[in-house]
Amino acid sequence: MKRMILIAVIAIVWQFSFAQGKTPVDTISRGNLTVILYNDKTWQYVDIQPSAVVSPKVDSSSITAQNWITNSVYAQKPDYARTKDTCIIDFGGDINNYNFPVYGKIYSRFGMRSGKMHTGVDIELSDGDTVVAAFDGVVRFAGWNNSGYGNVVVIRHYNGLETLYAHLSAVKCSVNQKIKAGECVGLGGSTGRANGTHLHFETRLKDNAFDPELVFNVQTGVLVAEKIPIYPGNFDYMKYVDNSEYHVVKSGDTLYAIARKYHVSVKQICDLNGIKETSILSVGKRLRLR
Template structure:
């Protein structure tokens, strides 16, 4: 009886070993091939996870991958900015538009509030925009440690995301709804693909040293219809702050010698009230509204004091438009409201302020 049990155990063991060997042979890759990658396995959606952004959800897949899902942004697919001159294979998308065809000034509405902006990185600009030796330096260089995250500056859609042999290395180009494009070069790794919609602050890649680069850094450009201009007109990279909510992009800024540090001569004391940070280092839309309300309250108080003192307010005050001026900034500077400036000049809040034009303030 014991011998019969022993023979049975041996037989089962041999059968198990044989079956296991056959299974391994069937599952092993054929000679000369490699095992399938995780991303190549069957991909079925398993679950959807909400995020803090109501427009964004995360889909988890059966092959242990995930992706963003933004159904509300699909309506943007038909916008001209995302259909015309939309090239996902080449870096330049506006070859048929010449410099002379561009308008004298383009009003770029950058954000409605600060949640729609994130500095791509924060750090000191090592190499600025402008001529550099025998070639033009069409952006700014910010040194970083390898692998640091690089963020989308504004909401937009990825037009280009791959390795570029022209010197940029791994390059991500994001086009924004106002037509502005931001270029992020020398990345070690890409975190997006063409036609992806991205939100400000989303990680689009990681800093590196790919392409024509002498050390890990981010080469960052801003372009409008392929024309470059100094990104420091708009972003303070050292503090990570946005300088303007609406920016008047002059045609002259597309000159490689047109640098923000040399053109923006106006003092900053009137440039930043709408974008200053609170004690915690963060600024919200409510903070901005509170600052506007405070400025308007000061105006009313000053008007009452003038009336009580018997001071006439009939003397008109004018302001000549300079680069970077916008109605909100002028209202705070002179202690008036935007509506008052519009009423005195017969304009609206959306009117483009022409350089050299005189506006009546009071």
């Protein structure tokens, strides 16, 4: 009987869906069975393990309880191994409580760009334009980043999703601040490694970036669906991306200072470079950090 109702619901939604590229338009859950409906009139069953479902939480302490790192844009290093489950990002009853960060022409999409992976979307704005939080959440990082983001804000949302806003001319929120969808996080700019003024916007799950267009229609700023499935395949690019990071030793550098600066352990640097904690660092040596 339940199955009959489910199929009837699918048929109704199916009738009203329209084809325009494959994006999920709705998700129907009955116990462990979840069906995802796409706008190209296809659907599929997903066997979702309860642990893989990212559910909305109302309590801010629960989202800051794990991996709450406030001095780095990453709470953990991005890792493909962390993507093996299909996740459903659930916006719950908060379906209308969102704001697209800034409206503008899309300069660059998520994907490979001149041989390098571009892990967000670049949106046109003018210097000083207000950039707003996409959803309610807590600010995990707010400040300067040396690896290209410039002035950047990272917000963790109540369903586990994180969003990142980069190249800001000014940051207008602070770490641990509770923020509402639509509240200003900073002003548009071109700080860091930016080719002209724009917002670089990322969506991340467990520190792994995925295409923001799975969450938003970036042209209209409309949320794609109330429940958004994210598949391991959405992170396949990570298999081909070299996430290594290096530091060239300067005069006066110590292993401890380098480790602290890049938020890695001394042991990790030693292991990656085949050196000991007591090894003398020669100026100009290229040390692998991750």
